[in-house]
Amino acid sequence: MTPAFSIIFFTTASGAGYGLLFVLSLLVFDRALPAAFVLTALAVALTLVSIGLVSSTFHLGHPERAWRALTQWRSSWLSREGVAALACYGPALALGAAVAVGAPRETVIALALATGVLAAATVYCTSMIYASLKTIAAWHDRRVPALYLLLGAMSGLLLARFLLAAFALPAHGLPWVTVAIVLSAAQVKRAYWRAQAEHRSASSLGTATGLDRLGRPRVLQPAHTERNFLLKEFGFEVGRRHASRLRRLAIAFAFGVPLALAALSALPAFALPAATAAVVSAAFGLVLERWLFFAEARHTVMLYYGGAAPAPSRSVPTTGG
Amino acid sequence: MTCLPKSAPAKKLGLVIDLDICVGCQACTTSCKEWNAGGRAAPVTDYDAYGATPDGVWFNRVHGYEVEDGGSGRTVYFPRSCLHCDNAPCVTVCPTGASFKREADGIVLVDEDKCIGCKLCSWACPYGAREYDEDAGVMKKCTLCVDKIYNANLAPASRMPACVSACPTGARSFGDLGDPASGVSRLVRERGGYDLMPEQGTAPVNKYLPPRARTAEAAPLASAVNDRGHALLKWIDKVFSR
Incomplete structure (x- = not known):
């Protein structure tokens, strides 16, 4: 996407x-x-x-x-x-x-x-x-709602810590709740990426055309000479080429740095600088994470254009564990 | 309302596309563009139409595929357009009510006066049936030529989608797929008509007919000449092979 x-x-x-x-x-x-x-x-x-x-x-x-x-x-x-x-x-x-x-x-x-x-x-x-959206296997995953909720809570906690520090109010247990939520979000994101890598999509060019009845189809002649709406909207490859490096950056800025700084912010002397830096780091990391969420997602329509099978995943309602 | 019709539509108007006959001539795509450029979904916008990189909105695209079938392989031309699904995901995701499926005949349409151009319907459709019109700022799609098939000004024989009227080989058939006695339903039954991406759960109305299996008569040419050819041809082959 x-x-x-x-x-x-x-x-x-x-x-x-x-x-x-x-x-x-x-x-x-x-x-x-x-x-x-x-x-x-x-x-x-x-x-x-x-x-x-x-x-x-x-x-x-x-x-x-x-x-x-x-x-x-x-x-x-x-x-x-x-x-x-x-x-x-x-x-x-x-x-x-x-x-x-x-x-x-x-x-x-x-x-x-x-x-x-x-x-x-x-x-x-x-x-x-x-x-x-069943068409985009990378999104049709029960971990996606969990991630959005956890990442929202994480952003809110980091902002709240910053504001408490700015008003010189005590944080009580908030930094430790933040640490727990950041760890949970990182864990769910890791499980999500692992699921993406492991599972195979039911859709292929064979099922998209029904030609799997005859054998293995491959693209011979594109349907048009220029990029069209579908290729502009769904045919995005840049994200995948640099995915592993961008994932490491996203993990570091969205989870690693905020985790350390949230813990550090429990010390009153470091509260404001640590909380401020955590917000900045998380903002950058989460924009990167969200960018990858789109860039890495594959849509079934690209099968017609010879694209790889959509990044596989388990369906949202049916799986557990 | 972007809820799907509660009861099954009285009719299920749609197409049956015979991949055995289609020759990839693009008559269906161009006639579609021609009719709809002046029809309900007009304009079917083009960008840079006469320039170096022509691009634009089309409701129908013909892809060419090669199938490795264990033999010499075969070329299949594959027209792709809206399948007017019974369980159309493009309809239910629409936040505005612009996208709808008609109770009377099952045709899936966009009300361009309500569409906000959020493109979510194009994300929900597995088949790429919807294309966004950058000029109009709304989503466009196949209307099954709703302004042609019911057009009382046309001769009854012309009241079918433009792509069906134009197909020179008769690869496209139009009719009521909800009526088991209709010609299109019979075609589907007799020729093993199938759904595209049934695993997506969209329950398409349009069906595709598979290319026919090759008989032994269609074996590769070389063996046909050597093993089954006329005695005179064999003699000529022998003489010229020296």
């Missing part, structure tokens, strides 16, 4: 924003926090979410019709994502208002938890847009 920068930016930025909303809701539930901190965290989270949402409309042919995408939530994960994303603004903004006017703690907690639930739901819907 050809990576669209607007979608990479949207999924990483809004993932971080919703992650921060989720972590903030748990922090608010956990303890009473200064209003200035909650409002700043909300502003940072909603800015990331909003920039991401606006950026996601850049790749549309008709951004002015984007509102129509809210109508088909019965069948479409993209529509569900839009509905959940907008719905999340309600309790998030109300939470800000409640904190600003000093509303009772029960009200604040109720709004925070509603925000957290809708933030997680939005990220889940985003992941299901990809995981529901």
